[in-house]
Amino acid sequence: MLEIVDLHAKIEDKEILKGLSLKINEGEVHSIMGPNGSGKSTLASILAGKEDYDITDGDILFNGESILEMAPEERAQEGIFLAFQYPIEIPGVTNSYFLREALNSIRKSKGENPLKPVEFVKIAKEKIKNLKMDESLLNRSLNEGFSGGEKKRNEILQMSILDPCMSILDETDSGLDIDALQIVANGVNSHRSPDKSFLVITHYQRLLNYIVPDFVHVLVGGKIVKSGDKSLALELESKGYSWLES
Amino acid sequence: MSEFLNNIKNQFEKFCGENPSNDIVNDFRIKSFENFNNLGLPTTKDEDWRFTNLNEFYKNQYSIPPTKKEFNKNLISNSISDLDAHFIYLYNGKLVENDNIDNVVIKSLSSFLNEADLNTFNRFVDNHSVKNRDFTFELNSAFINDGVFIDVNEKAVIDKPIVLINYFDSSTSFSSYRNLINFNTLSSGQVVEYTFSDRDINFFSNKTTSFFLGDSTNVEHLSIDESSYHSYIFSNLKISQTNDSNFTTDSILIGGKIYRNNVHPVLNGQGSNSNILGLYLSKENQHMDNYMFVEHVEPNCGSRQLYKGLLKDSSKGVFHGRILVHNEAQKTDAKQTNRNLLLSDKAQVDTKPQLEIYADDVKCTHGATTGQIDKEALYYLRARGINLEDAKLIMIRSFTEELLEFINSNFILELHKKIVEEWFLNSDLAKTD
Numbered sequence: 001m002l003e004i005v006d007l008h009a010k011i012e013d014k015e016i017l018k019g020l021s022l023k024i025n026e027g028e029v030h031s032i033m034g035p036n037g038s039g040k041s042t043l044a045s046i047l048a049g050k051e052d053y054d055i056t057d058g059d060i061l062f063n064g065e066s067i068l069e070m071a072p073e074e075r076a077q078e079g080i081f082l083a084f085q086y087p088i089e090i091p092g093v094t095n096s097y098f099l100r101e102a103l104n105s106i107r108k109s110k111g112e113n114p115l116k117p118v119e120f121v122k123i124a125k126e127k128i129k130n131l132k133m134d135e136s137l138l139n140r141s142l143n144e145g146f147s148g149g150e151k152k153r154n155e156i157l158q159m160s161i162l163d164p165c166m167s168i169l170d171e172t173d174s175g176l177d178i179d180a181l182q183i184v185a186n187g188v189n190s191h192r193s194p195d196k197s198f199l200v201i202t203h204y205q206r207l208l209n210y211i212v213p214d215f216v217h218v219l220v221g222g223k224i225v226k227s228g229d230k231s232l233a234l235e236l237e238s239k240g241y242s243w244l245e246s
Numbered sequence: 247m248s249e250f251l252n253n254i255k256n257q258f259e260k261f262c263g264e265n266p267s268n269d270i271v272n273d274f275r276i277k278s279f280e281n282f283n284n285l286g287l288p289t290t291k292d293e294d295w296r297f298t299n300l301n302e303f304y305k306n307q308y309s310i311p312p313t314k315k316e317f318n319k320n321l322i323s324n325s326i327s328d329l330d331a332h333f334i335y336l337y338n339g340k341l342v343e344n345d346n347i348d349n350v351v352i353k354s355l356s357s358f359l360n361e362a363d364l365n366t367f368n369r370f371v372d373n374h375s376v377k378n379r380d381f382t383f384e385l386n387s388a389f390i391n392d393g394v395f396i397d398v399n400e401k402a403v404i405d406k407p408i409v410l411i412n413y414f415d416s417s418t419s420f421s422s423y424r425n426l427i428n429f430n431t432l433s434s435g436q437v438v439e440y441t442f443s444d445r446d447i448n449f450f451s452n453k454t455t456s457f458f459l460g461d462s463t464n465v466e467h468l469s470i471d472e473s474s475y476h477s478y479i480f481s482n483l484k485i486s487q488t489n490d491s492n493f494t495t496d497s498i499l500i501g502g503k504i505y506r507n508n509v510h511p512v513l514n515g516q517g518s519n520s521n522i523l524g525l526y527l528s529k530e531n532q533h534m535d536n537y538m539f540v541e542h543v544e545p546n547c548g549s550r551q552l553y554k555g556l557l558k559d560s561s562k563g564v565f566h567g568r569i570l571v572h573n574e575a576q577k578t579d580a581k582q583t584n585r586n587l588l589l590s591d592k593a594q595v596d597t598k599p600q601l602e603i604y605a606d607d608v609k610c611t612h613g614a615t616t617g618q619i620d621k622e623a624l625y626y627l628r629a630r631g632i633n634l635e636d637a638k639l640i641m642i643r644s645f646t647e648e649l650l651e652f653i654n655s656n657f658i659l660e661l662h663k664k665i666v667e668e669w670f671l672n673s674d675l676a677k678t679d
């Protein structure tokens with residue numbers, strides 16, 4: 001589904017990704033761990049199409065085609081979703097209006113009819129219930145004044161409503177309490193299917209007890225320095241990263 | 247400038263000859279014209295005109311347009327003509343037709359002036375605060391004749407909003423008119439002023455609308471100006487509020503090459519409250535100058551200014567926000583906010599707050615912001631599948647919609663939204679950089 005080939009990326013002349021390769025097939029869950037500043041969020045932003053970066057070498061293929069020239073909205077319409085590490089607050093735009101616009105834009109790109117507000121609200125309410133979120137969050141300004149945990153849950157709500165095939169979760173577990181972690185993990189797991197893939201960025205092995213990955217990769221200094229199965233996460237938990245840095 | 251002044255002087259003589267009135271009015275005109283002469287025409291050296299250069303305006307020669315009887319109502323945009331309202335029609339500033347409204351007296355300003363005794367005249371015409379009279383206001387007084395007088399009876403609740411339509415069609419014309427709108431004790435209603443003109447004509451409009459709010463009145467006002475982009479518009483909105491009156495005014499500025507928007511509420515009755523809202527929508531080379539002067543005379547009054555600018559292309563905006571709190575006006579609660587969203591690197595705004603507070607127990611705050619559409623927010627919306635153009639529109643709408651929170655009347659709210667959406671549609675917002 002997603003293939004990253006020897007990706008080199010710079011921001012403001014600083015090289016951050018230095019030859020990163022990764023292949024994610026349909027239905028697979030990959031996890032990326034790595035020290036602060038190693039380039040995890042950079043990778044996630046580049047996948048979602050943020051324009052601040054210079055891709056100096058390499059390619060990103062999605063379903064066999066390069067997406068480097070695609071705008072963020074086109075990628076989202078193709079089914080790439082990024083749950084932000086730091087979701088943006090947008091005062092004056094209600095959560096439900098935003099979600100409906102987003103869903104209808106994606107539907108439109110597929111030639112489907114837009115949902116009417118009542119139809120949309122029905123779907124949204126069901127999903128919001130699954131995530132044990134307060135319904136009033138739908139009528140509030142997007143992420144404005146949301147607690148850290150509410151913002152993260154809101155990202156997962158967006159994922160479950162927009163129904164992407166490639167979800168990238170950037171530290172969605174950070175800042176969640178123990179119950180919320182489980183709720184979010186359930187949200188993700190209920191979204192799992194043989195044709196949907198995940199890239200889960202996290203610092204904590206704990207999340208991977210709930211969302212069990214097929215592969216774990218370690219990103220250090222802009223490159224994947226080690227890959228393994230879920231036991232690698234446990235190993236990292238006890239040994240840290242220093243043995244991998246050289 | 248001297249040619250401009252000479253021309254105005256000639257026009258004034260012609261005007262006085264053609265519109266003779268009683269002694270009260272004649273004396274007032276002459277006195278006001280002297281005041282105008284003494285003030286002189288402003289330059290950017292004048293503090294109150296620092297950001298607005300009128301040199302290109304002074305190069306024009308304007309004359310009073312011939313009187314015309316009725317205009318083609320098909321020219322009025324459907325958004326206005328389809329409204330369920332009482333209509334009053336002005337043509338180049340002159341009253342030409344009006345619906346009859348229960349409990350409301352409507353007459354042309356000239357007949358009001360002819361009939362008014364000294365008391366009435368002073369009360370409605372010559373009683374404006376001397377604290378804020380610029381050349382446009384003095385000139386408007388000197389040329390006092392056209393416009394409409396609206397008098398709402400005591401305790402009357404006007405069943406439908408009053409919509410005053412003003413249409414201009416004469417190039418190189420100078421139209422000066424004054425609307426006097428009086429709400430007597432315990433009355434309430436909504437008044438919309440809608441101004442438009444033929445496309446592309448260059449005319450000079452100098453308008454004053456004066457509201458008089460009696461005790462315990464409740465009035466909402468919306469002013470929309472969609473005049474030609476080549477016109478020079480000077481507008482004075484004066485509001486005089488007595489005890490426990492509530493006033494909301496909302497201005498949407500769309501037309502004009504140079505637009506000077508003077509708004510001057512005077513809170514001279516205890517417990518009164520004023521909401522002063524505005525949205526200036528500018529593009530190309532338009533210049534929109536908003537000069538607010540909120541005067542708190544009596545104690546326990548509140549005022550809330552919220553002015554927002556949306557500026558495209560090389561347009562310029564000015565927000566000058568003065569608040570004057572007299573020493574008797576204890577417990578004043580005055581708030582001023584100006585926010586601007588620049589849709590181009592070439593657009594520009596100058597903001598200047600000016601607080602003069604002579605009472606000690608007051609709450610007075612002000613704040614101004616100017617910025618572009620937040621890039622991170624745009625990226626976030628796009629990352630969810632929303633196209634760049636739609637994402638921009640969502641951000642722009644969220645910026646302008648803050649004003650709606652302060653509008654009570656559903657009629658005004660819907661009309662405001664409609665006019666703004668029409669401007670969005672006509673302004674190629676997707677093509678901003």
Ligand SMILES: Nc1ncnc2c1ncn2[C@@H]1O[C@H](COP(=O)(O)OP(=O)(O)OP(=O)(O)O)[C@@H](O)[C@H]1O
Binds near residue numbers: 038
């Ligand atoms: N706009 C920028 N200008 C300069 N450097 C940047 C910019 N954005 C990111 N970086 C740098 O790129 C490096 C990688 O950042 P990134 O956010 O991808 O790290 P991360 O792996 O997600 O870290 P964390 O675990 O703390 O979230 C950091 O050193 C960061 O300071």
Ligand SMILES: [Mg+2]
Binds near residue numbers: 041042
């Ligand atoms: Mg990160």
